[in-house]
Amino acid sequence: MREDQDGYTPALGFAWLNSLYDPVVRMTTREATFKAELLAQAGIETNHRVLDLGCGTGTLSIAVKQKHPHAEVYGLDADRDILNRAEYKAARKKVAISFDCGRSTALPYPDKSFDRVLTSLFFHHLTGDDKRRTFAEVRRVLKPNGELHIADWGRAQNILMRGAFLSVQLLDGFATTADSVAGRLAKMLEETGFDAVEETTRYATPLGTMALYRAKKSA
16 A cells, blocks of 8 residues: 555555546446445435544545535545535535544544445455454444444455456555455454444445445434
């Protein structure tokens, strides 16, 4: 996993590629399909507080706010440049979203702050240890009966999807993507204390298998 001088790896590996992030994701991941499904399964209600973790350019945050205008929506990412892009997009769409710069392993929010945490194409950037730290932090900031909803690369459905995913591994690193290939996210969520963990669906994409997960913090 390549890191910049601050120890942070931009979404496409290098900060100078940030301007390409939206079109690349749109063309290679069936973004509209899986994000619509993720948003539907989250079951967001009026006045819920929602965190988009690893929000990137804010596409999912904006979709949440547009569909649920009375929800209080936050987006968090460690990349200040990409957050600037998210803020610009939200302003153009005329939606009010609070974008914060911070790390998933030390979330800058109090305990029991959110009803829902959503995240897409984020966890495959983290080492195994940082995945577990992040899951623990998410559980901390969720309210009782709050839910985590994840869309990320999962275990390949077939040999074609496994071969396609090699391009992602070459870009993002074999060490950080190994948990995705092995389908370990659900087990790691259970080990961190989440309940009702399930993989809800899978999609074949040009870059591999996209999987959606749901997990709950019991009361």
